[in-house]
Amino acid sequence: MSPALPAGDPVPADGALPATAAVGSAERDLGIYLHVPFCRVRCGYCDFNTYTATELGGGASQAAYADTARREIDLAAGVLARAGVAERPVSTVFVGGGTPTLLPAADLATMLDHVRATWGLAPGAEVTTEANPDSVTPASLEELACAGFTRVSFGMQSAVPHVLATLDRTHDPERLPDVVRWAREAGLAVSVDLIYGTPGESAADWRTSLEAAVDLEPDHVSAYALGIEPGTKMGAQVRRGELPMPDDDDAAAKYEVADDVLTAAGLSWYEVSNFARTPQDACRHNLAYWRGADWWGIGPGAHSHVGGVRWWNVKHPRAYAHRLEQGQSPGAGQELLDDDARELERIMLGVRLAEGLELAPGTGRVPERHRRAVAELIAEGLVEMPPARQGRIALTRRGRLLADAVVRALTP
Structure with a gap:
């Protein structure tokens, strides 16, 4: 189940x-x-x-x-x-x-x-x-x-x-x-x-x-x-x-x-x-x-995200069909992501990409709160900073195996 x-x-x-x-x-x-x-x-x-x-x-x-x-x-x-x-x-x-x-x-x-x-x-x-x-x-x-x-x-x-x-x-x-x-x-x-x-x-x-x-x-x-x-x-x-x-x-x-x-x-x-x-x-x-784009999930149990609002549909196909037949949303629950939650998701998801994670979007810098963690992650061989992408970190192969540890190091 x-x-x-x-x-x-x-x-x-x-x-x-x-x-x-x-x-x-x-x-x-x-x-x-x-x-x-x-x-x-x-x-x-x-x-x-x-x-x-x-x-x-x-x-x-x-x-x-x-x-x-x-x-x-x-x-x-x-x-x-x-x-x-x-x-x-x-x-x-x-x-x-x-x-x-x-x-x-x-x-x-x-x-x-x-x-x-x-x-x-x-x-x-x-x-x-x-x-x-x-x-x-x-x-x-x-x-x-x-x-x-x-x-x-x-x-x-x-x-x-x-x-x-x-x-x-x-x-x-x-x-x-x-x-x-x-x-x-x-x-x-x-x-x-x-x-x-x-x-x-x-x-x-x-x-x-x-x-x-x-x-x-x-x-x-x-x-x-x-x-x-x-x-x-x-x-x-x-x-x-x-x-x-x-x-x-x-x-x-x-x-x-x-x-x-x-x-x-x-x-x-x-x-x-x-x-x-x-x-x-x-x-x-x-x-x-x-990358945090918008998507609408159609179907029982499907999840959606639009502009920092996340919601999910009722699970069972019968309940799903019944709600729509009644002209009602099949949504079972939702959450409005605050700035902290959105930043956590940006790090959790973005760090997994080969293109690398931009630590302070639009600045090309490593924020003060991340500098020590990034230095330690580099020393441990978990991330690297591509020379042509200032302010970004990318996982090494060892880092890919320990991506959750990288996320923990970058979040409070």
Whole structure:
């Protein structure tokens, strides 16, 4: 089961935003996240807000989901307009889940068409969908490309059957070259997601997965350390002693192998867990998160952020659909970030980027309150200061392994 939503203040029934959300909005990009909460099988490690057909029961139809999402898009447009948030074409759209491609490609196209009709898409907009390798066909990928999708992110996770079995992944790893080829033929850019540190995964297994990913010649690779989350099947297996808890040293060693293999293949890190073939291949939607842009999350459990206001929707698809049918916001809670909270988030997210963190934006200086901490971090080999970027720090490879420690050193 996915984790509980955070505590927060009530969201107004009409979803209204405070006037402060509009301040500076014309200078910020706007992204749209579309959450599709359906999966054929729940993976044992997953704590995302997803549901199988048996978990949903009645009242939450996959067939009606595109129309339900369109209702929230309409609500979003009204809320932003009434708040005075600048009208802007959407820079990025990301369809995640769950398994978005469990829905017919026509439904995903319907949702994208409604985003386009509501706000417009900026020239060169990035439009991504996640997909499982066993949930696409040449025809469905072609239909997505014709609808305006530019990019697909495949949940590869591993190339080793016993690792996939431990993760409860259902696809055949030998299918990956086919689905990547189909995506290329449709004109879509390709990203693959990998997970390392699965119980029972050897160093040789991880290298096999990396080499298989490289052989696909993707534009982008995400490599995430497995986290064991409470409430998941895998969490219960670890608690009962059926699986070992992932080891931090093993994860660090595997990250270094990933960095070596992916870098040698021409993929450069631009965020701690993400590698791109060129700067243009970096995921612009995720960069918008890390840079504090505006985004509206459509769907049950989806999170949004506009101008320092953060809110999140009710989790269950039935409750989500019911609220929208009643003409009400599906928001479950919200928080207004004060200056200290916004600065903390800027540091926490910005420090993870290869472009480096600007310690005092616009000044080119290291603030007095950070000087000692930065000196110590440099001495410990965790950060460096690029000569051409005064006032910025960037993580070293060792720093990438200890990014949380860097954040702690830079915050009170």
